[in-house]
Amino acid sequence: MAGPIYAADGPGAIRAVPLDGLVALFHRPSGMTHIVAPPAPQILEALQEGPADARTLLARIAAVYEIGEGSAEAIEARLAELEEAGLVRRA
Amino acid sequence: MRHALNVAIGPVSFRVGSAWRSPVAALAGLYRDYPAPADEVCDFTVRLEPEKPWRRWLRPSVAIHGDYMLPDAAPLSLAHGLLAAEMGMNLQMALGQKRFLLLHAATVERGGRAVILTGESGAGKSTLAALLGERGWRLMGDEFALLDCESGMLHPFPRAISLKNGSIEVMRKVAGEGRLGPVLEGTPKGTIRHLKPRPEAIARMTEPARPALILFPRFGADRAMRPVGAAEVFVRLTQASTNYVALASRGFDSLSGLVATCPAMAIDYPDADTAISLVEALFRELPQ
Secondary structure, eight states: OOOOOEEEOOTTSEEEEEETTEEEEEETTTTEEEEEOTTHHHHHHHGGGOOBOHHHHHHHHHTTSOOOTTHHHHHHHHHHHHHHHTSEEEO | OOEEEEEEETTEEEEEEESSHHHHHHHHHHTTTSOOOSSSSOSEEEEEEESSGGGGTSSOEEEEEESSOOTTOOOEEGGGHHHHHHHHHHHHHHHHOOSEEEEEEEEEEETTEEEEEEOSTTSSHHHHHHHHHTTTOEEEESSEEEEETTTOOEEOOOOOEEEETHHHHHHHHHHOGGGBOOOEEEETTEEEEEEOOOHHHHHTTTOOBEEEEEEEEEETSOSEEEEOOHHHHHHHHHHHBSSHHHHTHHHHHHHHHHHHHSOEEEEEESSHHHHHHHHHHHHHTSOO
C-alpha cells in the first residue's frame, strides 16, 4: 500500500548551504533556519520533481545517490521530521 | 531632554539624552576623543528618564528608553547612570540594527584581518580583546561584531570596554588609571569600570577588516584547543546574534558566508598570557 504523498515548497523557497557534512537550510516562507543531516536535503531536492510518497522518493534519490538497505524506513522517518519542522507537507 | 550627547562609534551614531546631568557627563568623559557624528540626525536615540516623574529627585531611578524598547527593562539607580547609557546604546543596536548582522563578540585586527572572539558572557572575551588591544592588535570592539551583509567585511564598533570585577585591576595595570572611567559598584554584573580604547582604535574606527578567524575562548581551564565544525559554529553564531532572525535571508547568507570562509577554534586558557600566545599562534598559521 502506498504511503502518504508529500510535497515541498517550490524552487527558491529554500536556501541550502553545506556545513561539514550537515546542511544549513533557510526556509523563506517561515523565515526559519534548520540544520539537517542526510538524507533530509536529498529528500527536499527530490521533492522538487513533484509530490511523492516515500517509495517514489527513494527511487528518485537512488537514481542520483548510492543508498543502502533500510532506506525506505529512514525516508519515512525523515519525512515525518520534515513535516514536523514545516519543510514538507501532505499533498 | 535636559542633557544630551551625540557620539559616533564606528559606523553608528547615537544621541543619548538624560533627565540628569551625571550620566551624560560621565559618557562625555569616556567618549571625549571620539568624533561627533557628521549628521545632526543620529541613527539611534537613547533616553534616560525617571521611572516616574517624581523619581528625578527622590531615590532617582533611571529607566532606559529609546526608539526600540524592551517592555520590562529594569530601571537602574542613578549611580549606575553611565551603565544605563551604555546598556541603552547596546539595546538600540541589538534591536534596531538592520545594515549589519550583529554578533555578540569582541573583535581585534592586524594587517587588515580580523579575529572574532565569541562565547557566553563571562568567557573572558572582553578582557582578552582589551589585552590584545594593548599588545599590537587593533581593538575593533568588545561587545558587538558588525558583519556587513553586503560586503562580508567586519566594521569596528570600539565602544569604551566594559570591564568587570577582576578584569579591572588587570587592565588598570596594563593601560593605566587615566583611561579608566568611574567605578560603578554593586551593578547587576558586579563592579564595572569602562576602559577607553587606545587612540589608534578610535582614529581607525571607520576602517573595516576582512574576517579571518573565529575563536570561542574560555577562561579558567587548562590550555587546550580544538577545531569547531562549521555546523556548530553556524548554530553558536545564530545564538550569539541579536538580529539574525530579523535579517531573514540576508542574515542567513551573511552568516553562512562567514562560516564558510573562516576557520574556527575553541580555546581554553588558565591565564591571559596563555590566551594571547594561543591567539598569536593560530593567527600565524592562517593561510595568507
